[in-house]
Amino acid sequence: MKKQLTKRQVLFLVIITTLANKTQRLPSLISAQLGRHGWLVFILLGLIDTAFVALALWSNKINNGKTCFDLCKKTCGTKVAKLVILVLGAYFFVKALLPFEAVHDAFSTVLFDNLPWNLYSLFFIVAIILICIYGLTTIGRVSEPFVYLFLLSFIVLLGLGASSSDLSNVLPFVEFDTAKIVDSCWDFCLWFGGFVIIFMFMGRVKEDDGKMGWPIIVAVFLVNLAMAFGYVVFYGLYENLSAEQGNFISSISQFALFEVDVGRIDWLFILFYQFGEFICIGLYLCLAIKCFSDVIGVKNRVLMSFIVVIAIYLLDVFLFKTVGEGVSEVSTIIKYVHPIVVLGLPIFFIIVSYIAKNKDKKIVKENGLTKYQFLSRIKNKKRKIEFIDVKNDTKNVEKSQNTAKINKKSKVKAKGESV
């Protein structure tokens, strides 16, 4: 399997997917149910996310460089593997709706008074199709410079919001209804669990010796913590009206620059923040395309990209007529399946990785090899393949040179050149 990403890129992609999902309508939806205690949802689900990220990374550590499809295929057979991958593909497709709606909201209602989104979004659709065709390597590369802009914008907007927010509005935070909070956690679980992308990165990361762990775990925890603080700022600004606010990221800095009279420069940061949303959509759809391709067996990435991205466009145009409502409708259905995927998959992959590891051990024992010998065998196999490739390359070069010479001569003869 070609190594498409670096550990650094994986970290950035996890940060982007964890944060980009939550900054559209989630805070206002939570505040409608929980009011000032909404930040507890971020803390609770954030902690669950962090714990399960650790499990996902553990399964990646046990796994010996196989992709999740290969791993399932080896241990459970092709049919089960296809089923698991299909579930993952569907999950990524649904998840892509969140940032897609966020972009729709940001451009059609925040930055423009009345943008005919159905027509204008075609330009955006072309961009997403392109990035899906370019694939995971490009998404990883693009994430590297843009993650700084994305995080800087988030910090600046949060800072602007915090400067004009009354943080004491969330007090007293001790008197909360546990059952209500658990219910809310259940309702809004779709916005969490962005770490599932890690399973798709298995076997695709360069120099991954199972040491991807701590930075990602810490990053996921910090992002959720920052989001909890973001909620506090948001509620501090709008109190009971926060449920009626639409886009979190744009409304948080709405009044911050009012007194300074420098115009709405914060819009530029909202725009920079959108780069993160673009990457998030591209990543989810690219992974969904990979999953569907594995299941169907179609390897034409261009065709698959067209079908999947057009599908999300049609969903946005025909099913979700108003921004936010569609996602809320989807979340009411998905909330029953989502925990199975988010909480079940890490455990499933740990079991599967252990089974695969034991199988490898058996081979080692049966052949009387040491672990080192087994690994070197695999490496030698790879080297042999590379060597054959190089041989073929040189043969091809010689062949092409010969054919070029023959072609030249024949052309010269044909044209009656006096060479």
Add this chain to the structure above:
Amino acid sequence: MEVQSEVEKKIYGLFCENSDLECRKILVAEKTVYLFFISCLVDKELIVNGVTNALFERQKSIEKDIISSIEESVVSLAKVQKVFDDQEITKAILGGALLLAVDGEKSYLTLQANGESKRSITEPPNESALRGPREGFIENIEINLGLLRRRLKTTTLTVKRKEIGRRTHTKLALVYLCDVADPKIVRQLEQRLDNFDIDGVMDSYYIEEILSPKGDKFFKKIGSTEKPDVVAAKILEGRVAIFVDGSPTILTVPYMYFEDMQSPGDYYDIPLRTTFVRFLRLFGMILSLMLPGLYVALESYQYRVLPINFLINLLNAVEGISFPPMLEVLFVIFLFEILAEASVRMPKPLGTALSIIGAVILGDTAVKAGIISSPSIVVVAISGITLYIIPNQSSQASLLRTLFTIVGGIAGFYGLFVGFFMVFSYLASMENYGAPYFAPFAPYIATDQKDGFTKKPIKAMIYRPKSYKTMNSVRQQPFDKTYKTKVQNKSLVARKMSVKQVNSEKNKEKQVKKIKSQEGK
């Protein structure tokens, strides 16, 4: 011209009624020796001194095997070669050589006697630097290779010569360090050049197009420079240089987008200043691409971003302009492009006058007539100046600028940001001879950051770029380590010395005390 002998018939028969081809006959050892040459390609003085005079003077020493004895004992020219083939004969004569033929002999002698006119070595106009070498390549491949050889005095510098062009037979050389450059890249280059069949090559740009990877022809994929020090530095980094006869522009492979952000002068200035200038270039580049589009988007859609006082001034300035902002800015851009194009082609004295008329009089009158507004002139002027902050990228940047202006006019910030994201993703997806086009930033390569936007001192650049493969990644011994060990050693020596001194002084004191006590007793 009357053709008499067999030799003359044969040689003249190889060319189509060529009045340039001249023949000088000399009688040597009772046989006629023919000297064929194209008069405009050879140095006639060299022929007289090195060949004809020598033939007359040493007639007696010439034996029966005329060709061999001339080759060994008569001709004093540096490059003499025996040829048999018709193809070799034509190639030599067309290459500026003198062909020596003898009646009844099957072999011929080619004597190199080129007499081309050469331009003197001057500073290239596009790459002038405040400090550093001022030499520039010229149109002669041999002189260019000599300029490089003078800088890289190493036995591993490999020059692979080739010829391209069925009719032009243009000389071409692939130059690299065989112990540093990736042989795969060299092989790929050779393969592409061999597979290409073209009738003529006029400039290295032809080769640039041939060597560019398939598909995109918009963005530059091959590095180019006219400075020998830049080529030498790039070869030392493990790149392959391509010299083409007749062109002062040398190509380098692999090329990455950020190479053009690095100017030759950067390496002869203090690192902090270089870092500042590179950020300035990046900022200028973004400004040149986006400013007209941003202005159009702000004026048409997102005017709320601007402070209210500024917005009022802007609205006052724009008042009375009948065109929408996008058309207005596009008009100014086209005016600018026309002026730029005309000033390049025009004679220099006229060009200055034209630029004054174009920029001052035409611009001012257009504003007064209400065709365009003054802010749009300011915006396009800033963008036009910053366009040339990276001269090698200016042609692509000017097209992209127009594109972003149109997109900004149609869809405001939305169009601009999605468009920018598309272009960035496209560039990040490209790979050029195994090197990511946007390296070392996308993907991030930590060691290459020392010569990225920031520039570290030369002693910190221990490794060659890791964005592409090289055979030998270490450029220099870690200066600091040796420095540290030297310092440590020095300090150790100093300490030992000081201890010895102290001890000796103590001993002396003790001895003095002893002597004193003994004297006292």
